[in-house]
Amino acid sequence: MKIASWNVNSLNVRLPQLQQWLADFAPDVVGLQETKLEDHRFPEDALLEAGYRSVFHGQKTYNGVALLARHPIAAVQSGIPDFADPQARAIAATVNGVRIVNLYVVNGQDLGTDKYDYKLRWLDAVHGWLAEELKAHPHLVVLGDFNIAPDDRDVPDAAVWNDDHILTSSAERSAYQRLLALGLHDGLRLKHDDAALFSWWDYRQAAFRRNLGLRIDLTLVSDALKAQVQAVGIDKTPRSWERPSDHAPAWVELRGQAQLLQ
DNA sequence: ATGGTTGTTATACAA
Numbered sequence: 001m002k003i004a005s006w007n008v009n010s011l012n013v014r015l016p017q018l019q020q021w022l023a024d025f026a027p028d029v030v031g032l033q034e035t036k037l038e039d040h041r042f043p044e045d046a047l048l049e050a051g052y053r054s055v056f057h058g059q060k061t062y063n064g065v066a067l068l069a070r071h072p073i074a075a076v077q078s079g080i081p082d083f084a085d086p087q088a089r090a091i092a093a094t095v096n097g098v099r100i101v102n103l104y105v106v107n108g109q110d111l112g113t114d115k116y117d118y119k120l121r122w123l124d125a126v127h128g129w130l131a132e133e134l135k136a137h138p139h140l141v142v143l144g145d146f147n148i149a150p151d152d153r154d155v156p157d158a159a160v161w162n163d164d165h166i167l168t169s170s171a172e173r174s175a176y177q178r179l180l181a182l183g184l185h186d187g188l189r190l191k192h193d194d195a196a197l198f199s200w201w202d203y204r205q206a207a208f209r210r211n212l213g214l215r216i217d218l219t220l221v222s223d224a225l226k227a228q229v230q231a232v233g234i235d236k237t238p239r240s241w242e243r244p245s246d247h248a249p250a251w252v253e254l255r256g257q258a259q260l261l262q
Numbered sequence: 263a264t265g266g267t268t269g270t271t272a273t274a275c276a277a
Contacts, residue, residue: 009268009269009277010268010269010270012269012270013268013269034269034277036269036270060270060271061269061270061271061272061275061276062269062270062275062276062277107276107277109276109277115276147277160263202266202267202277203266203267203268204265204266204267204268205265205266205267207266243268246267246268246277
């Protein structure tokens, strides 16, 4: 069972690339972020033609998340329960007995800004939510654009991306570690120790060509799923296409779910 | 990073 996360930076612009990538990579489940579409504009029919059901939680211009799956999608939760949020940044559902939580974590702009405070409050709400999700669903995958680079392997220059920098600050990384402490594991680090396995590259300054990126798109798996992780990676292919998203898909493959996929 | 690029019911703002 291949489960992926992709920040498409406008599904309206990226739909042809998403269709191509679904055909090439054939994931079973995909969490999308930054769809930037109101729900009535979501391309549900085009994705059905590609073989994927979808559930979505969007808004005009900004944010927007969705889950796509080749198989039935159950128990959909849009937004963080009991957390009033005008921004569409979270959606969860169950597919083949695996609970999937898809997050578009707040960027936070800069330390000391209102957006940074919102990011930390938002992550605190996610912490409470995931604690409940884990109780109800031990087989949990949490994926998305975390807008946090977990450690120094995940940045090109740790002197620049330091404790006082957005996406790597100590408060952000502590909030991320608090999520892991619930009983979650960074899927990629179960299989790879390498530095510079990035998932996002700025559009500016030829950052992709120079591999000046960050690893901020993550696939976390719960304790109960850890032994089922077969492979994990980041598919840089779509980032090399014409007019790409600035993010590449991050994916995790679980074994032992194949019989459920029939 | 003071810039740079991309997206949006844009022409500032978010990333």
